[in-house]
Amino acid sequence: MLKFSHFKPVTMGEKDLFSAHYARFPPVHSDNLFSNMVCWNHFAHYSYVEKKGCLIISSTINGKTSFRPPTGPRDPDLLHDLLVLAVREGDENPLVLVDQESCEWIRSLYPGVPLHPDRNYWEYVYLTSDLAHLPGQKYQNIRRQLNRFRSRCHPEVEEISRENIPDIRAFLLEWCEWKQCDEHPFLSYEKDAVMFAIDHFHDLGLSGLVIRAEEKVGAIAVFEELNAGTAVVHFEKGLPDCEGIYKAINAETALYLEGRYTYINRESDMGVAGLREAKMRYHPHHMVEVFSVRKEDLVPLV
Secondary structure (H helix, E strand, O other), rough: OOOHOOOOOOOOHHHHHHHHHHHHHOOOOOOHOOHHHHHHHHHHOOEEEEEEOOOEEEEEEEOEEEEEEEOOOOOOHHHHHHHHHHHHHHHHHOEEEHHHHHHHHHHHOOOOOOEEOOHHHHHHEEEEHHHHHHHHHHOOOOOOOOOOOHHHHEEEEEEEOOOOOOHHHHHHHHHHHHHHHHHHHHHHHHHHHHHHHHHHHOOOOOOOEEEEOOOEEEEEEEEEEEEEOOEEEEEEEEEOOOOOHHHHHHHHHHHOOOOOOOEEEOOOOOOOOOHHHHHHOOOOOOEEEEEOOOOOHHHHHH
């Protein structure tokens, strides 16, 4: 029987374990990446268990626990044990981030269980070439703003390195002061997450870019490989000193990744209206759709 007491906290010590597992079973949603979990651990309190060659991840946010489907070999008995655990220990939506393939598997075993689209956590995936070159009429306004930025602010682009990390820390503190992070709980969590990513940048195997405008760090992007064809951008931050700098860091990141990755995953909008509008403005190629299962629908089965 699967018990919540079997789960262990996700810490930096598990990096090799997750890397080896994901080399065999690549993730499709960025929230399951090891780097994402350790950076946001102070918010989501991730834990995991290994069973039958699978990894099962849980998170606990504001005292509410949810689980993700097993990643690894399809084992109906393990799935059933997880559903029992989810009913016993989970919140009202105890199974979340169910990707399309897992949906099909669950439907084949439990055809009566509804799977509810969780639009707030669908991830936006773009053609790298589109973000790099902004082709056609649909990107005309973005191209215009980007060209204006480049002509006015004389940007310099460099990779994140040990040498410029102190400048990036100072930039992030300024960004948080501008955003008033300490007055907004989620921004405060985000501040800690991006600082963790920068402080453990090389240990986590992350990559990133810096844009300096008039010699001052004005924007950063932090990214890594999600799977063989896709890179994921975890953090993208910019200051308002030079209009258009967010468009510039977006384009420069795509130019940097072009030729290595067909797609760029820019994560979800978490239901934030302005963020959703901004992500749609770049015309995603497709979405990583995920679903959730409600406890009330699982109780009759377990």
